[in-house]
Amino acid sequence: MNYLGIDIGGTAVKYGIVAANGTLLCEEQYEVAFDGYQTPILDTVLKTSQTFLQSYGIAPCDLDGIGVSATGQIDSVRGVVAGVGGNIINWKGAPIKQALQTQYKLPVTVVNDANCVALGEQWIGDAKGCKNVIVITVGTGLGGGIIMDGQVLLGQAGYAGELGHFSIAKDGRDCTCGNRGCYEQYASMTALIRSVREQMPLQELPQLKKEEVNGKLIFELVEKGYEQITSIVDAWIQDIAVGLVSLTHIFNPELILIGGAVSTQETLFIAKVRNKVRALAMANFGENLRIERASLGNHAGLIGAVSYLIQKGEADG
Ligand SMILES: [Zn+2]
Structure with missing residues (x-):
């Protein structure tokens, strides 16, 4: 079983394929602030996640779910950005969970990035x-x-x-x-x-x-x-x-x-x-x-996001 981990920050979005034991199999990152967020971060994520998967020859059906770590106050129940610190425009209100579910037809969880770091450290750190x-x-x-x-x-x-x-x-x-x-x-x-x-x-x-x-x-x-x-x-x-x-x-x-x-x-x-x-x-x-x-450093967020997805899946299933 492999999962897509996504860590969305204010400067970059990181992607990684994470195995069921927490091993990071491959990773890539893309800029999100290239035009001062005129292109909403979520649009960039929907596009670059496809680029990432295609570049590694991975189809959505090869994956068991998507765990997202995201900056800001994250409503994890709805998978929406509820509040934003700093000067990130076009981010508050972004329906991360719904947009990724629609695009990939996979289970999606979304958790605040700092909480994901804690989860990553607990899982494999x-x-x-x-x-x-x-x-x-x-x-x-x-x-x-x-x-x-x-x-x-x-x-x-x-x-x-x-x-x-x-x-x-x-x-x-x-x-x-x-x-x-x-x-x-x-x-x-x-x-x-x-x-x-x-x-x-x-x-x-x-x-x-x-x-x-x-x-x-x-x-x-x-x-x-x-x-x-x-x-x-x-x-x-x-x-x-x-x-x-x-x-x-x-x-x-x-x-x-x-x-x-x-x-x-x-x-x-x-x-x-x-x-x-x-x-x-x-x-x-x-x-x-x-x-x-x-x-654990740089990758703790996306690994922790997948940890939460797996825990949630076990709880729901
Ligand atoms: Zn304060």
Whole structure:
């Protein structure tokens, strides 16, 4: 049995043929923002998915279903894009499930991309065999997914797991979602870069220009022992830990996986987060809690989308 996994993001759509054991057999990606979304993303997906299948000589009848991971607030019951963050036009309201079902006459499931990453990690990644897992991705924003008792937590419509948007500061920074003090405003890479830029000029690095600051550079400077930068990074890690401690107290996970480019920093990042969370959480919660890097990376979304499709098929069948 083979499945088509589709991971629809704001810049590209990725396709992969995924076997029943989670192995990715082949993959390809296509641009979706080539004309500023004047061509709706869903139109691009309907077209490029055919191109992908044809280029590998695969007919729809060779497939057992299509699992879709998609950016935005996804109504998983209807398979529709219910809400959109950022500036993606012609995406809200896109009837993903219905359009793909009509085109391919196959079962289709659609789940938010961050939740799919969690499912992918649980199926064949670092969370394999774990039943209670929280996955966060620290990047431009902060995404997340929650696996409880072996199932991804979707809530009534599929919106659950918006870990970037619970507040850790009631009078804090305004958030794009309309709330204040959201976790994403403090714990994302964007937040760290903003903190460093706000405190410039740095006494230790007066020659450094604001526009040169990025995540990679920040960690290079920490590694070289620049104390001012290190203390900004440590304050950021403290904010990340505070949020994870609250999540730990609510969900009692056995494993927290952290993704995003910064997660490759074991000593300067992951180990510090781990120590802080263990120190701040109530003893029984921290005792058997593992905190590790999410290493499945780029393909976690489309593999997780297929994992959900298979689980759903078993549940329905
Ligand atoms: Zn928010």
